[in-house]
Amino acid sequence: MQRLIFLLVAIMCVGLYSGSRAQQTDEAAMHNEEGLCYLQCGNYEKAREYFMLAIQCDPANKLFYNNCAVACMNLKKYQEAHQMLTIALAIDPHYVKALTNMAIVNFYLLKFADAYAYYSKALKADSSYTKERFRLDKVIAGVKQVQSQNPDNDDLKKIMRQLEIIKNSNGDIYSK
Numbered sequence: 001m002q003r004l005i006f007l008l009v010a011i012m013c014v015g016l017y018s019g020s021r022a023q024q025t026d027e028a029a030m031h032n033e034e035g036l037c038y039l040q041c042g043n044y045e046k047a048r049e050y051f052m053l054a055i056q057c058d059p060a061n062k063l064f065y066n067n068c069a070v071a072c073m074n075l076k077k078y079q080e081a082h083q084m085l086t087i088a089l090a091i092d093p094h095y096v097k098a099l100t101n102m103a104i105v106n107f108y109l110l111k112f113a114d115a116y117a118y119y120s121k122a123l124k125a126d127s128s129y130t131k132e133r134f135r136l137d138k139v140i141a142g143v144k145q146v147q148s149q150n151p152d153n154d155d156l157k158k159i160m161r162q163l164e165i166i167k168n169s170n171g172d173i174y175s176k
Contacts, residue, residue: 028057032064035071044074062091066098073101078108096126100133108146112155136167 035050051068058064065088072081082105088098099122106115122130140163147156 024057028054028061028064031057032067035067039067039071039074042074044071047071048075060091062088062095062098065091066095066101069098069101069105073105073108076108078105081105082109094121094125096122096129099125100130103134104142107142110146110150110153110155112159136163139163140167 031050031054035047035054038044038047038050048068048071051064051071054061054064055068065084069081069084069088072078072084081101085098085102085105088095089102092098099118103115103118103122106112106118119130119134122133140160143156143160143163147153147160150156
């Protein structure tokens with residue numbers, strides 16, 4: 001927790017460099033757009049760098065932290081993604097994209113109870129977005145990916161069995 005507080009203070013201090021607020025916001029948006037371009041191209045490290053520049057220019061923008069977390073997730077840097085999402089959610093606790101990403105990050109970190117808690121919060125914040133993001137086929141693919149990296153994890157085996165039962169019964173993870 002102290003590390004997170006230090007990180008927030010450091011980011012806020014970096015954002016206080018001289019220059020007009022509008023200029024900083026424009027520069028942040030430009031860095032974010034560059035980051036999004038690199039993200040689309042699959043250059044996740046470069047995307048992460050540009051999102052960090054955007055954060056330095058505008059440390060109060062939740063979108064930049066979420067975007068940086070997405071780049072980190074693609075780099076399999078789940079702890080760093082977790083830190084970025086923690087800040088995004090400190091700025092806006094109901095930010096559904098960060099909530100769904102936090103659910104995914106926690107799942108990859110094998111923190112299944114936390115993953116479910118964030119999923120539940122996301123569902124309350126925006127059920128249609130969350131239901132689309134967690135379609136059964138996507139969930140099964142994600143669980144299989146995590147399971148391939150952790151083949152001996154009994155919890156993952158149980159989760160996969162439950163998903164297969166749902167898939168074979170009615171295919172709707174939201175009906176129960």
